[in-house]
Every structure is written in C-alpha cells, then in structure tokens.
Amino acid sequence: MPWAERDAAAHVAVPTAVSDKYSRGVLGVVTGSSAYPGAAVLGVEAAARTGIGMIRYLGDATEPVLARRPEVVSAPGRVQAWLIGSGTDSQDLGLLAALFSDALASAEPVIADAGALESVALAPRRGVIVTPHFRELARMLAAGGTRVDVADIAADPGRWAVRAANRLGVTVLLKGATTWIAEPDGPQLSVSIAPPWTATAGAGDVLGGILGALLATNAATAVEPGMPARLAASAAVIHGLAASIASRGGPITALDIAERVPDAVRRLLSSESG
Ligand SMILES: NC(=O)C1=CN([C@@H]2O[C@H](COP(=O)(O)OP(=O)(O)OC[C@H]3O[C@@H](n4cnc5c(N)ncnc54)[C@H](O)[C@@H]3O)[C@@H](O)[C@H]2O)[C@@H](O)CC1
Numbered sequence: 001m002p003w004a005e006r007d008a009a010a011h012v013a014v015p016t017a018v019s020d021k022y023s024r025g026v027l028g029v030v031t032g033s034s035a036y037p038g039a040a041v042l043g044v045e046a047a048a049r050t051g052i053g054m055i056r057y058l059g060d061a062t063e064p065v066l067a068r069r070p071e072v073v074s075a076p077g078r079v080q081a082w083l084i085g086s087g088t089d090s091q092d093l094g095l096l097a098a099l100f101s102d103a104l105a106s107a108e109p110v111i112a113d114a115g116a117l118e119s120v121a122l123a124p125r126r127g128v129i130v131t132p133h134f135r136e137l138a139r140m141l142a143a144g145g146t147r148v149d150v151a152d153i154a155a156d157p158g159r160w161a162v163r164a165a166n167r168l169g170v171t172v173l174l175k176g177a178t179t180w181i182a183e184p185d186g187p188q189l190s191v192s193i194a195p196p197w198t199a200t201a202g203a204g205d206v207l208g209g210i211l212g213a214l215l216a217t218n219a220a221t222a223v224e225p226g227m228p229a230r231l232a233a234s235a236a237v238i239h240g241l242a243a244s245i246a247s248r249g250g251p252i253t254a255l256d257i258a259e260r261v262p263d264a265v266r267r268l269l270s271s272e273s274g
Pocket residue numbers: 035036037038039040085086087088089114115135136201202203204205
C-alpha cells in the first residue's frame with residue numbers, strides 16, 4: 001500500500017508547552033568508524049533536523065559529529081531508541097560489537113543499518129527495523145540460508161521485502177527508487193517520492209537518522225504492532241520530500257537532503273492542519 005504525505009504527517013510528534021528534551025525522546029546512536037566517519041555525521045545531522053529531544057552519540061566518530069553538531073551528548077545514559085551500524089563494517093567492528101548487542105538486547109526500538117545488519121540475524125525481535133539496500137538484503141538472506149541474486153531482488157523488491165521480514169522476524173525497509181517496507185504479519189507499505197538524484201553516497205545514512213528521530217519521539221507507541229512499519233514509511237516520505245525540496249530538478253548531496261528535512265516536516269504539518 002502506498003504511504004502518503006498525510007499518513008506520514010500523522011506520525012510526526014509535535015512538542016507542546018509541557019515538553020522537555022527527555023519527554024520528547026532521546027536517540028542513542030552507534031554509527032561511523034575511522035573508514036566512514038561521514039556516515040555518523042549525516043545520520044546525526046538528519047536526526048537533529050527531524051526534531052528530537054536529544055541525541056547521545058556513542059560511536060567512533062565523536063570528533064566530527066560534535067564539530068558539526070555541538071548539541072550532541074557523548075555521555076552514555078537512557079535512550080528511547082537506537083540507531084546502529086551506518087558507516088561500519090561487520091568484519092571490523094571492534095568494541096562496537098558489544099554496543100550493537102546491548103542495543104539489540106534492550107527493550108527499545110532499534111534501527112540496524114550496514115555493519116549492524118548481521119548482528120540482527122542473531123537477535124531478531126519486534127521493534128527492530130533493518131534498512132538494507134539490495135546487496136545488503138541479499139547478504140542478510142544468504143546468512144540465514146536463503147540464496148538469492150541481487151538481480152532477483154531488484155526485479156521484485158516488494159515481494160523480497162515481505163519475504164525477508166517473515167524470514168528474518170524483523171521489520172524490513174528495503175531501499176531503492178521505491179522504498180518497500182514490510183513488518184512480519186503486519187503492514188506492507190511503499191514510498192516512491194524521492195527523485196533519482198537521491199541515488200548518492202550517504203543518502204541512506206540520512207534516512208537512518210530521520211527514522212531514529214521518529215522512533216525516539218514516538219517511543220510510547222513505536223513497538224506496537226504495525227507501528228515500526230508505519231514509522232519507517234513515514235521516515236521514507238520525509239526523506240523523499242526533503243530530497244525533492246533540495247533537488248528542485250538538479251543534483252543534490254546527502255547533506256543537502258538532511259538540511260532540507262525541517263522544510264519537509266514543516267510542509268507535512270502545514271498540509272495536515274490545512
Ligand atoms: N560518507 C560516508 O561515510 C558513507 C559511508 N557509507 C558506508 O559505507 C559502507 C559500505 O556501504 P556500501 O553500500 O558501499 O556497501 P556494499 O558492500 O553493498 O557495496 C560495496 C560493493 O560495491 C562495489 N563497488 C565499490 N566501488 C564500486 C564502483 N566504483 N563501481 C562498481 N562497484 C563498486 C564493491 O566491490 C562492493 O562489492 C556502509 O557502512 C555505509 O554505511 C555509505 O553510506 C556511503 C557514504
């Protein structure tokens with residue numbers, strides 16, 4: 001089922017007069033590495049610009065993250081959701097492996113991307129959302145004993161997203177020109193609003209940050225049946241809208257997308273109230 005702008009608008013948590021940074025929601029972030037520090041910067045930037053109470057960054061790229069976003073806290077503590085894995089390599093995790101395991105063993109919702117995808121296979125549960133592209137999904141399925149060519153996934157991505165959700169036991173957001181979302185025994189959603197200029201390095205890291213903010217700020221309902229898929233699809237709508245606003249028919253960078261996220265959220269909220 002296509003997920004529309006009005007559907008996404010209903011999943012943006014708007015602060016009120018009684019909100020404070022903790023009641024709005026805190027996102028824990030374990031992303032980035034010496035090989036890919038930029039992925040951490042992009043995810044944090046996008047989460048901050050989606051609207052969130054606070055971000056705790058606990059990965060290996062603290063210096064560039066704080067240089068870009070001094071609002072970010074690098075001390076451990078309570079969080080309402082986790083974003084793990086963007087900009088990491090599953091073969092070279094070092095101390096990050098334990099942080100991934102802790103997040104997956106917690107009760108909080110978790111987005112697992114890139115180098116954290118393999119950790120999920122060991123600990124699937126409700127409230128975990130994986131965000132692979134086609135190659136990453138093929139690798140995840142192969143690790144679970146299902147051999148599939150990347151070309152086969154590309155030929156029928158919607159069906160593979162549903163199959164993967166049911167086989168892996170987690171919500172799958174499969175990235176591409178159309179983003180397909182499937183929750184085990186739950187909603188099957190799709191979003192096709194991003195312009196092809198979105199196919200650029202780091203755009204997926206930005207999506208992870210947007211989704212992290214939506215999970216943390218909707219913490220009270222985020223793991224209820226159907227909600228992981230709806231929040232994931234809402235993040236894809238905000239991402240695609242931000243990319244369209246940034247692009248206006250021309251080229252964009254991932255950071256351009258993150259910087260236009262407030263405009264995308266504003267547009268969703270004004271169309272909802274109008
Ligand atoms: N700024 C950043 O820090 C960025 C970090 N990223 C991180 O990079 C890591 C790897 O992500 P990928 O999606 O690349 O992982 P994949 O493992 O899916 O892609 C790598 C594959 O692409 C192939 N490849 C490499 N260069 C190629 C070229 N010029 N032409 C054709 N094929 C080529 C490689 O042989 C390899 O098979 C992840 O941790 C991801 O989060 C990416 O998001 C890009 C931006």
